[in-house]
Amino acid sequence: MSDHFTIKDQSLLWYEEILESHLAEAEQKVDELLADTTVDDNGCKVTDTKGPRRVRFNGKSDRAYRFVLAVRSNYAPSTDELVRHRCHNRLCVNPEHLLFGSRLDNWLDEVDRKANGPGSHLL
Numbered sequence: 028m029s030d031h032f033t034i035k036d037q038s039l040l041w042y043e044e045i046l047e048s049h050l051a052e053a054e055q056k057v058d059e060l061l062a063d064t065t066v067d068d069n070g071c072k073v074t075d076t077k078g079p080r081r082v083r084f085n086g087k088s089d090r091a092y093r094f095v096l097a098v099r100s101n102y103a104p105s106t107d108e109l110v111r112h113r114c115h116n117r118l119c120v121n122p123e124h125l126l127f128g129s130r131l132d133n134w135l136d137e138v139d140r141k142a143n144g145p146g147s148h149l150l
């Protein structure tokens with residue numbers, strides 16, 4: 028027996044457990060998070076926090092936008108999978124503005140934002 032092959036990414040494990048065993052609770056948490064935001068002209072659901080809001084659930088915490096997207100898309104992301112904001116607003120937790128992507132994707136988004144300005148991907 029080898030433990031080596033059973034070690035799983037902490038993020039993946041946490042989200043897999045949430046999606047398998049705590050989905051109803053998690054969906055309620057997402058609804059609460061989304062209700063506690065202000066919608067701006069881009070349709071962004073912006074949290075009333077200085078930095079990206081964090082959420083605590085089932086003994087661990089993560090950025091609220093990551094939690095919202097994972098629960099809403101029923102997908103367990105690994106640590107290497109980042110959330111891309113298509114609207115480039117890091118305070119936005121609107122799942123329709125979010126995508127999972129790699130670190131490279133995230134970097135390319137940033138380059139694109141600097142070149143074209145915010146919101147260019149939403150069109």
Ligand SMILES: [Zn+2]
Binds near residue numbers: 069114115120124
């Ligand atoms: Zn947004």
